[in-house]
Amino acid sequence: MEITVTINGQARTSDVQPRKLLVDYIRSDAELTGTHIGCDTTSCGACTVLLDGVPVKSCTVFAVQANGKSITTVEGLRQNGQLHPIQEAFKEHHGLQCGFCTPAMMLVGTALLDKNPDPSEDDVRWAISGNICRCTGYVNIVKSIQGAGKAIQAQASGQAS
Amino acid sequence: MTTTHDQLSTSVEVGGIGHSVRRAEDARFIQGAGNYLDDVKLPGMLHMAILRSPVAHAKILSIDTADALALPGVVAVITGADLEGYNLAWMPTLSGDTQAVLATDKVRFQGQEVAAVIAEDPYTAEDALALIFVDYDDLPAVTNPRQAMAEGAPVIRDDKEGKTDNSVYHWEAGDKELTDRAFAEADLVVSLDTHYPRSHPAPLETCGAVADVNPATGKATIYLTSQAPHAHRTLFALVAGLPEQNIRIISPDIGGGFGNKVPIYPGYVVATAASLVIGKPVKWVETRTENLISTGFARDYHMHGELAVSKEGRILGMRTHLWSDQGAFYADAQPTKFRAGLFHICTGSYDFPAAHVVADGAYTNKAPGGVAYRCSFRVTEASYIIERLAQNAAYELGMDPAEFRMKNFIRPEQFPYHSPTGFVYDSGDYHTALQKALDAVDYPNLLKEQEEARKQGRYLGIGIASFTEVVGAGNSRDYDIAGLKMFDSAELRIHPTGKAILKLGVKSQGQGHETTFAQIVANELGIPVTDIAVIEGDTDNTPYGLGTYASRSTPVGGAATAVIARQLREKARRLAAHLLEASDEDLEWEPGRFYIKGAPEKGVTIQDVAFAAYTNMPDGMEPGLEGVHYYDPPNMTYPFGSYVVVVEVDPETGVWEVERMIAVDDCGVRINPMIVEGQITGGLTEGFAKANMQWITFDNDGNCIGSNFMDYLIPTAWETPRFELDETVTPSPHHPIGAKGVGESATVGSPAAYVNAVIDALRPFGITNIDMPVLPHRVWSAIREAQAR
Numbered sequence: 046m047e048i049t050v051t052i053n054g055q056a057r058t059s060d061v062q063p064r065k066l067l068v069d070y071i072r073s074d075a076e077l078t079g080t081h082i083g084c085d086t087t088s089c090g091a092c093t094v095l096l097d098g099v100p101v102k103s104c105t106v107f108a109v110q111a112n113g114k115s116i117t118t119v120e121g122l123r124q125n126g127q128l129h130p131i132q133e134a135f136k137e138h139h140g141l142q143c144g145f146c147t148p149a150m151m152l153v154g155t156a157l158l159d160k161n162p163d164p165s166e167d168d169v170r171w172a173i174s175g176n177i178c179r180c181t182g183y184v185n186i187v188k189s190i191q192g193a194g195k196a197i198q199a200q201a202s203g204q205a206s
Numbered sequence: 207m208t209t210t211h212d213q214l215s216t217s218v219e220v221g222g223i224g225h226s227v228r229r230a231e232d233a234r235f236i237q238g239a240g241n242y243l244d245d246v247k248l249p250g251m252l253h254m255a256i257l258r259s260p261v262a263h264a265k266i267l268s269i270d271t272a273d274a275l276a277l278p279g280v281v282a283v284i285t286g287a288d289l290e291g292y293n294l295a296w297m298p299t300l301s302g303d304t305q306a307v308l309a310t311d312k313v314r315f316q317g318q319e320v321a322a323v324i325a326e327d328p329y330t331a332e333d334a335l336a337l338i339f340v341d342y343d344d345l346p347a348v349t350n351p352r353q354a355m356a357e358g359a360p361v362i363r364d365d366k367e368g369k370t371d372n373s374v375y376h377w378e379a380g381d382k383e384l385t386d387r388a389f390a391e392a393d394l395v396v397s398l399d400t401h402y403p404r405s406h407p408a409p410l411e412t413c414g415a416v417a418d419v420n421p422a423t424g425k426a427t428i429y430l431t432s433q434a435p436h437a438h439r440t441l442f443a444l445v446a447g448l449p450e451q452n453i454r455i456i457s458p459d460i461g462g463g464f465g466n467k468v469p470i471y472p473g474y475v476v477a478t479a480a481s482l483v484i485g486k487p488v489k490w491v492e493t494r495t496e497n498l499i500s501t502g503f504a505r506d507y508h509m510h511g512e513l514a515v516s517k518e519g520r521i522l523g524m525r526t527h528l529w530s531d532q533g534a535f536y537a538d539a540q541p542t543k544f545r546a547g548l549f550h551i552c553t554g555s556y557d558f559p560a561a562h563v564v565a566d567g568a569y570t571n572k573a574p575g576g577v578a579y580r581c582s583f584r585v586t587e588a589s590y591i592i593e594r595l596a597q598n599a600a601y602e603l604g605m606d607p608a609e610f611r612m613k614n615f616i617r618p619e620q621f622p623y624h625s626p627t628g629f630v631y632d633s634g635d636y637h638t639a640l641q642k643a644l645d646a647v648d649y650p651n652l653l654k655e656q657e658e659a660r661k662q663g664r665y666l667g668i669g670i671a672s673f674t675e676v677v678g679a680g681n682s683r684d685y686d687i688a689g690l691k692m693f694d695s696a697e698l699r700i701h702p703t704g705k706a707i708l709k710l711g712v713k714s715q716g717q718g719h720e721t722t723f724a725q726i727v728a729n730e731l732g733i734p735v736t737d738i739a740v741i742e743g744d745t746d747n748t749p750y751g752l753g754t755y756a757s758r759s760t761p762v763g764g765a766a767t768a769v770i771a772r773q774l775r776e777k778a779r780r781l782a783a784h785l786l787e788a789s790d791e792d793l794e795w796e797p798g799r800f801y802i803k804g805a806p807e808k809g810v811t812i813q814d815v816a817f818a819a820y821t822n823m824p825d826g827m828e829p830g831l832e833g834v835h836y837y838d839p840p841n842m843t844y845p846f847g848s849y850v851v852v853v854e855v856d857p858e859t860g861v862w863e864v865e866r867m868i869a870v871d872d873c874g875v876r877i878n879p880m881i882v883e884g885q886i887t888g889g890l891t892e893g894f895a896k897a898n899m900q901w902i903t904f905d906n907d908g909n910c911i912g913s914n915f916m917d918y919l920i921p922t923a924w925e926t927p928r929f930e931l932d933e934t935v936t937p938s939p940h941h942p943i944g945a946k947g948v949g950e951s952a953t954v955g956s957p958a959a960y961v962n963a964v965i966d967a968l969r970p971f972g973i974t975n976i977d978m979p980v981l982p983h984r985v986w987s988a989i990r991e992a993q994a995r
C-alpha cells in the first residue's frame with residue numbers, strides 16, 4: 046500500500062506491506078537507524094518517535110497508520126547545523142552511557158518541554174516513565190531534560206531582549 | 207569531592223585524571239549516529255530467525271521443514287541434523303561443558319534453539335518459523351537444584367556418556383577443620399537460608415550477529431554484540447575450525463552488556479555457518495523474549511550461611527553451602543579453577559580466621575548461563591550472604607548492626623590482608639566509609655526517629671551494607687577464561703603532529719572508554735584528551751585482550767595504558783634530550799613538556815618531540831613513537847563501600863518505599879568523577895531492581911515466567927529511588943594509577959542494603975528473612991504469618 050509520510054520535514058512516498066511496523070519502516074525503508082528496538086512489546090520505549098509532535102512507541106504503530114502524518118526522529122533534532130539544546134544537555138549532564146535509550150529519551154524530553162518549559166523532577170520522571178534506561182539510574186537523564194528546559198528558556202529570553 | 211581534585215596534575219584543557227571530561231562518544235549517540243549491531247546493513251544480507259522449544263524437556267521425534275522451505279523468500283532452513291554434517295551441532299561452553307547449537311536428540315529448556323530459517327527479509331523468516339513442525343515427546347521437567355540432585359530425578363544430560371545424575375560440580379574452598387573448631391568455640395551461631403533468584407542482565411540492546419563469510423577469500427567478518435571480541439575470535443577458530451587469521455570480530459557500539467554479551471550463543475554460530483554455506487551475509491538479532499528466555503541468566507544460588515560469633519560480638523568463623531542452578535548446560539563465564547566463581551570472597555569486609563565454602567552445581571531444565579550480571583564472578587551473591595548474616599548476627603547479639611560491623615572490620619593497618627579463603631585484599635579503610643555514610647543520615651537521630659515512628663505504628667527500617675568487591679582479573683596464574691589467561695593490552699601510537707591513537711583489548715558497552723582511557727594518556731603525556739582517539743572492538747585492528755566484564759577494564763586495560771604511555775615518555779625523554787642538546791638526566795618533566803633542570807624556559811613540548819620522532823631522531827634510534835604493552839596484573843583490586851538505606855514499609859499492603867539511599871564508594875583513584883558517579887547511580891538502580899521487583903521465575907513445568915518486560919519488571923524513573931553519593935579514596939597500591947574499577951560496586955553492594963532495611967523495619971514482627979525480590983505480597987504474607995505465630 047502506498048503511503049506518504051513526512052519524516053524530519055521531508056515527505057516520503059513508498060509502497061509498504063500493511064503489516065509493516067512503523068519502527069521497521071523508519072529503520073529499514075527510511076534508513077534512519079537512530080530509532081532503536083529494545084523490547085517489541087511497547088514496554089521499553091527505545092523506539093519512541095514523535096508522531097505529529099506526540100511521543101509514540103513506533104514498534105506498536107503500523108507504518109500505514111502514519112500515512113499523511115509527520116514524524117520526528119532523533120535525526121531531526123539537529124537544525125541548521127546546530128545541535129538541539131536537549132542534545133547539548135544530554136552531553137553536558139552525562140545523560141547517557143550506552144546511548145541505546147538516548148534518542149527516545151531526548152524526544153520525550155522535547156515533547157515535555159514543549160508543554161512544560163520548566164518541569165519539576167517529578168514531572169520529568171513521570172514523563173519518561175514509559176522509557177527504560179538500564180545504565181544511568183535516570184539521575185542524569187532528569188538533569189539533562191531540566192537543563193535543556195533552562196537553556197531553551199534562556200535562549201528565548203535572549204532573543205526577546 | 208575534594209579528594210579527587212587534590213590529585214589533579216593536568217589542566218582542564220589537557221583533561222587528565224580527576225577531570226569530569228565530557229564524553230567523546232556522546233557526539234554520535236546524541237545524534238542517532240551510533241552504529242549498533244542491528245544498524246549493520248551489508249549488500250545482499252539475509253535474515254535469520256530461530257525456532258525455539260515451547261517445552262522445557264522433551265525428546266525430539268521429528269522435524270518437518272518442507273512447508274517452511276517452500277515459502278517464497280525463504281533461502282534455507284537449518285536443523286541440528288544439518289549442523290552435525292559440519293560437526294557444529296554442539297559447541298563448547300566457557301566452563302568446559304558442551305551446549306547444543308541446534309537440538310538433535312532432546313530439548314532441555316524452554317526456549318532452546320531447534321531450527322533456524324534464513325530468508326530475504328526478517329518478516330518472512332518469522333513467518334516460516336510457524337511452518338516448521340516439530341514432534342516432541344514430553345519428559346518431566348526439573349526446575350530447581352535440590353530436585354535435580356534428588357534420587358530418581360530424570361537425567362537431563364543423557365548426551366554425556368555415562369552420566370547418571372544431574373550433578374555439575376562439587377567444589378570447596380577454605381579450611382573445614384579450622385572452621386569447625388571456630389564453630390565449636392562460638393557462643394552463638396547465626397544462620398540464614400536464602401535464594402538469590404535467577405535474574406537477567408537485560409541490556410536495552412539484545413544480542414545479535416551479522417556474519418559475513420566472503421566466498422572468494424574465506425575471510426569471515428563477524429559483527430557481534432561482544433564484550434570480549436578477541437576471546438571470541440579464538441573460540442570461533444576452535445569451534446568452527448576456521449583459521450584464526452581469517453576471522454575478524456567487530457564489536458560495534460554496544461547497547462549495554464552487564465555480562466549478557468560475554469558468552470558465545472548458538473545464534474552466533476548458526477548465523478556464521480549459514481553465511482559460510484550460503485555465501486551471503488546473514489543477520490540475526492534476538493527479540494526481547496529470546497533474550498530473556500535463552501541467553502545469559504545470572505545468579506540462581508540457593509544459599510545456606512552460618513556465622514560463628516562470640517558473645518562480645520566478634521565473628522569467629524563462617525560456613526556456607528550453596529546449591530547452584532546451572533540450567534541445562536554449564537555455561538558460567540568464569541575462571542576455570544573457581545567453580546563457584548569468586549563466591550569464596552564471602553567473608554566480606556570482616557577480619558576473622560576461619561571460613562569454609564561448599565558449592566554444588568546442578569543441571570536443571572532451565573536456560574544455561576550463569577553470567578556475572580554486573581559483577582565479578584559471583585561476588586554479588588557472596589556480598590549478599592555476608593551482609594545479611596552480619597545484620598542478623600547483630601540482632602541476635604542485641605548489638606547495633608553498625609557497631610557490629612565497626613567491631614569486625616579489617617583495620618586499615620592490616621592491609622594487604624590475607625583472607626581465610628585465599629584472597630589478598632590490596633587496600634581499604636572500611637571504618638571511614640561506614641562512618642561517612644552514618645554521618646550522612648545522622649544515625650543516632652535516625653534511630654530515635656525510628657523508635658518514635660514505631661510508637662505511632664509506622665515501620666521505618668535502616669539497612670546497612672559494607673561490601674568489599676574483588677575485581678580486575680587477573681593475575682594470569684589464577685585467572686583465565688576457557689584457558690585464555692586474563693591479561694589485557696594497550697597500543698599507543700603518537701603521530702608526527704602530536705595527536706595520538708590508543709587501541710585497546712577491552713570493549714566499552716557504555717562505560718565511556720573513549721573518554722577515560724584518553725584521560726589516562728593525557729595524564730601521563732600531557733596530550734589533550736581531545737587529541738586522542740580510542741579504538742576498540744575490532745580484532746584486526748586492536749591488540750589481544752580478554753574484554754570488558756568483572757570491572758576489569760580500568761584495573762587491567764587502564765594499567766596497560768598507563769604503562770605504555772610511561773614507556774613512550776621515556777623514549778620521548780631521549781628525543782627531547784637530543785633536541786635540547788642535553789643529557790637525559792638533566793631533563794625535568796611536567797605534563798606535556800620536558801625542560802632543562804634549573805632553566806624551565808628551555809624546553810620542548812611532547813608535540814615537538816613527537817614530530818622529531820619522525821623527522822629528527824638521533825642516529826641509531828628507532829624511528830616513530832609507538833608501542834604496545836600487555837599487562838598482567840600482580841593482584842586483583844578490592845573496591846569497597848558502605849551503603850545506608852532508609853525505607854518505610856506499609857504493613858497493610860506490604861509495599862516499601864526508599865526514603866533515603868546513601869552510597870559511599872571507594873574505587874581508588876577516580877579517573878573521571880562524572881563517569882564514576884554515573885556508574886554508581888546505574889548500579890544502585892539495578893541493585894534496587896533485584897531487591898524490589900526483578901526476577902526470572904518458572905512454573906513446575908519449566909515454563910519461564912518473565913519472558914518480556916511486562917513480566918520481567920525493570921524500574922522506570924518513577925520507581926527508582928533518589929540517591930545521595932559520597933566517596934573516600936584509598937588508592938590500589940599495585941595499580942599504576944591507583945584505580946580499582948567501579949562499574950559493578952553498586953550492583954554488588956546495594957541489594958543487601960535494601961533488603962536489610964526492609965527486614966529492619968519488620969523487626970517488631972520478629973521477621974528475619976524475606977527472599978529477593980522483596981515483593982509486596984511476600985512482605986504482606988510474612989507479616990500475616992508472624993502475627994499468626
